[in-house]
Amino acid sequence: MKLDLKKLKLRDINEKLQNLDRKQNDRNFTIINPEGNHAVCAGLTEEMNINIKGHVGYYCAGMNQKANIVINGNVGTGVAENMMSGKVHVKGNASQSAGATAHGGLLVIDGDASSRCGISMKGIDIVVKGSVGHMSGFMSQSGNMVVCGDAGEALGDSLYETNIYIKGNVKSLGADCVEKKMDKKHIKKLNLLLKEANIKNYKAENFKRYGSARKLYNFKIDNLSNY
């Protein structure tokens, strides 16, 4: 089914998709003329396939559960923020805070993601085929972030148990973020994520893993300058 954002109101389209009849079999939707609108496909809770043709604004596919959403264009701030499950695939670039606070699901970005990618992520898997900007993975708690390009300044600042895999250069590491050894389980998981994101030219061995040094978990007066 084709949904035209030039003819229909954003709110009507989102309401329709949010209240899909559970018995409905046709679950393939194409959204045309998004024209940078905010909150396109936010709050979907059912399995469905959505293809958005064009560039979208802020918080696209926010709070997503189960839906598979493909964006043929760029996305603004906070794509798939607080996603719980499902898959969001951005074929262009993403602005800041991609996948922020998200608990689950998979976010794939074919281009670059700017600053604060995966900020405070809580279990989502994020795969960026390009590079990420500064403060990516800030205070991230769990899940995996894979970056095939480079990472900007202060990567993984104050992170908890997220695994960050970077193939390119890291401009600088944030407080308490260190390079860590790749164990078998990490290689297995990373290969799985690369496969899910349809990346064939890189292997897990091409990446370095970064994680928490766990020195800032509890307050210590010796670490005062790092807080």
Next chain:
Amino acid sequence: MCGIVGIYLKTKKFEKNLGKMLSGMLNNMESRGPDSAGFAVYKNEKKDIFKYSLCINDLNFKKFKKEISNKIKKIQLSQHADHVILKTLIEPKTVIKIINTSFPKVSIVGYGHSIEIFKQVGNPKDIVKKFKLDSFSGTHGIGHTRMATESAITTDGSHPYSTGKDECLVHNGSLSNHNNLRRELIKKGNIFNSENDTEVAAGYVSNSLSNKKSLKDTLTSGLKDLDGFYTFITGTKKGFAVVRDEIACKPAVIAETKNYVAIASEFQAMAHLPDVNSAKIFEPEPGIVYSWGN
């Protein structure tokens, strides 16, 4: 918040449509700034003609025309709502003195060989209509929709700020060291008309340009001297530049085609532009100055 927009034409193809392109961008940024709006359009004049953008407020245009014609000979005036564009060969020093001493109700919004500036309190859509921005042609333009946070909602508090010949600046963000910097710039001879933080940034740029520094060098040193959150667009006679502070909380997106470069706070401001879907679209990186035509 606040919305900022700018468009620079690389070819002559869209010169007649510049106003229309810019008005669409401002209309789409209403949600980011409903308090006031303004725009600057650059269109070169023949020979050495100076253009003065004046806000005559509640003065009667015919009366103003008669009075100013007595003071300054050989002028051309055109009325755009409560703004007037005055064209003359006479140098700014003389004209500014005459306006400031004889017409206390008139404020000089900007002047130069190319720039025309209009700004007013109210909803951006109404302001765009009021000044008939759609009918403007030109080589480049800059606009702003304001959500006031830092100083009062007044015409003086509206953007763009023009503090030098053919210069203007719009700002999304807030500066934290503007009071100190204003004092320093006043000592160096700058004049400020408001308490607004952005006017200080515009004054900083003017001061540096008057010391023969390039726009790119000026904005690069501004990264150290201006403390706060900002995305700036600055316009000069020949082009414009964009810079974001190093934290880069304030958004900006650039779309470039073979005919134009457009910048806006959000992509939706430029969704109506011709060929935008095949444009190169990217976010300006923090702490890096991007410029065109300078």
